[in-house]
Amino acid sequence: MYLGYNWLNIIQDYLLPPTCLLCGNTGHNNRDLCLACHQDLPKNNCCCYQCAAIFELPSSAPRLCGRCLSLRPAFDETHAPFMHDGVIRHLVTSLKFRADYKNARLLGQLLAEHLEPAVERPDIILPVPLHKARYRERGFNQSIEIARTVAKELQLPLDLDSCRRQRDTPHQTCLTAKQRRSNMKNAFTIVKPIAAQHVAILDDVMTTGSTAQALAVALKKAGVGRVDVWVCARA
Numbered sequence: 001m002y003l004g005y006n007w008l009n010i011i012q013d014y015l016l017p018p019t020c021l022l023c024g025n026t027g028h029n030n031r032d033l034c035l036a037c038h039q040d041l042p043k044n045n046c047c048c049y050q051c052a053a054i055f056e057l058p059s060s061a062p063r064l065c066g067r068c069l070s071l072r073p074a075f076d077e078t079h080a081p082f083m084h085d086g087v088i089r090h091l092v093t094s095l096k097f098r099a100d101y102k103n104a105r106l107l108g109q110l111l112a113e114h115l116e117p118a119v120e121r122p123d124i125i126l127p128v129p130l131h132k133a134r135y136r137e138r139g140f141n142q143s144i145e146i147a148r149t150v151a152k153e154l155q156l157p158l159d160l161d162s163c164r165r166q167r168d169t170p171h172q173t174c175l176t177a178k179q180r181r182s183n184m185k186n187a188f189t190i191v192k193p194i195a196a197q198h199v200a201i202l203d204d205v206m207t208t209g210s211t212a213q214a215l216a217v218a219l220k221k222a223g224v225g226r227v228d229v230w231v232c233a234r235a
Contacts, residue, residue: 021106022087032106041110042083044234051209052080052234073209074216075201075227080234081114084205088233092204096142104142107204107232108149115230116154122228123196124159125151126219128203128211129188131168146232147202159199163218164191184214190222197225207235 018027020034028035046055048065051073055065082088095103127143135141144160151158166189201215206229216227 042085044080044083052078073213075212075229078229080231082233084233084235104145105149108146111232112150112153122198122200124157125200125202126159129163129165131165133168143203162192162194164189184210188215188218199224200228200230202230205233206231
């Protein structure tokens with residue numbers, strides 16, 4: 001992958017040099033994040049390799065959490081480089097509810113930085129779709145905005161057309177894990193054939209995994225062989 005500057009980058013950096021979104025200092029490595037703030041991000045270094053659930057104790061080898069051992073999800077792997085805490089929570093919340101689009105670019109860059117050396121490349125990236133009513137209310141899909149940067153950084157195609165959210169599910173913030181699973185059941189439908197055998201679902205945050213599970217079930221019923229989940233943070 002070509003990592004050098006092009007003329008557009010040079011002009012943009014000259015006129016609008018990168019500035020840390022968290023502290024206002026000069027950005028590092030052509031990003032709107034300084035080195036000190038980057039080092040302070042709440043990293044999810046020790047987690048279940050299938051659902052990215054956070055382990056309290058470190059592990060020297062990949063392992064599964066108790067829930068994935070007892071009831072394996074429909075998705076195969078989850079990559080969540082950060083915990084949904086502190087400044088990561090601030091970046092995600094400001095993007096989702098205040099339309100701070102610059103946060104999507106930074107979150108996408110950070111996610112791609114984690115994924116680039118660590119994952120087998122999928123055929124396509126599929127951002128979790130919003131129901132059309134929720135899209136009209138919000139005016140954008142934060143998962144798509146993050147996915148645009150990840151797709152550009154990793155040079156992978158985006159699929160924005162094959163899947164539809166067929167039910168306008170209630171907000172999940174105050175629901176229990178069981179209620180979330182019930183809420184998301186049959187929420188997604190595949191509306192056109194997917195030729196890809198390996199799909200990466202992309203979302204901002206994973207909490208219980210119910211959204212990823214529902215979408216992965218729909219994709220595998222449609223003939224997809226492997227489904228990974230890429231999220232910025234794990235709650």
